[in-house]
Amino acid sequence: MKKQMKKQKGFTLIELMIVVAIIGILAAVALPAYQDYTVRAKVSEGMIMASALKVGVTDMFADGGVDGIKAYAAEIKADLANLKTEKVTGVEINATTGEIKLTFGGIPQLTGNNVIAYKPTIGGKDLANDNSTGTIIWSCSKGDGAATTVPTEFLPANCRKAASSTSTGGGSI
Numbered sequence: 001m002k003k004q005m006k007k008q009k010g011f012t013l014i015e016l017m018i019v020v021a022i023i024g025i026l027a028a029v030a031l032p033a034y035q036d037y038t039v040r041a042k043v044s045e046g047m048i049m050a051s052a053l054k055v056g057v058t059d060m061f062a063d064g065g066v067d068g069i070k071a072y073a074a075e076i077k078a079d080l081a082n083l084k085t086e087k088v089t090g091v092e093i094n095a096t097t098g099e100i101k102l103t104f105g106g107i108p109q110l111t112g113n114n115v116i117a118y119k120p121t122i123g124g125k126d127l128a129n130d131n132s133t134g135t136i137i138w139s140c141s142k143g144d145g146a147a148t149t150v151p152t153e154f155l156p157a158n159c160r161k162a163a164s165s166t167s168t169g170g171g172s173i
Contacts, residue, residue, distance in 0.1 A: 039109045039154045043116065045087050046102040047156050050118050050140075053091070057098045057120060058136050065129045070095040098127045101147060110150060116140060116159065117147040 011019075053076070060068035073093040076083065083091045090103030097119070104114040120127050122134040140146050140159040152160055 035109070036153055039107060040156070042087050042107050043104065043110075043150060043154050044156055045085065046104060046116050049083070049085070049088055049091070050100055050102060050116075053093065053100045054118060054120070054138055057093065057100065061098060061120075061127055061132070061136070065132060066096060066127065069093070069098045069127065099147065104150070110154065113149040113151055115147060115149045116155070119144065119146040 056072055056076075057069060060072040062068075064071065073095040076091060076093050080091060087104055087106055088102050089105035090101070092101045092103075093099070094101075099120065100118040102116050104110055104116070107114065118138050118140045120136045120138055122131050122136055125131050127136070140148055140155070141161060142148050142152070146159075148155070148159065
């Protein structure tokens with residue numbers, strides 16, 4: 001008579017070890033990418049704030065030239081306590097060029113490199129009373145002359161490239 005073989009149930013130890021190794025490799029690859037993503041999400045809070053500030057700079061420049069920017073910068077400085085958030089700890093508008101600088105805090109991965117700047121230009125030149133006709137182009141990438149210090153991997157997508165992004169409020173003057 002033939003002996004009946006028992007059917008194997010469950011997994012062998014080697015199969016379990018292979019599955020654990022695969023999960024470990026996937027976690028080792030995914031975890032750093034996820035951490036970069038979470039920092040980028042925190043930095044994007046500044047983008048939302050900057051979009052409103054860009055509209056303000058554009059409108060004030062359209063209405064009053066460089067003096068309008070100067071008045072708006074003073075208004076933002078006076079209201080700084082109301083503008084700060086958990087992640088955005090500083091907001092500054094350059095009174096002569098209209099450049100917006102946001103300083104981040106509470107994001108340990110940024111260390112001292114925690115500023116994202118949005119620089120406005122018309123025709124590649126800084127905003128000025130004698131350079132006030134055309135479309136304002138806002139740039140936040142390091143390659144376009146903005147004072148951004150946030151490491152490239154944590155910047156929003158439109159700030160990682162050298163191309164400029166167009167203003168979302170104000171447009172042509």
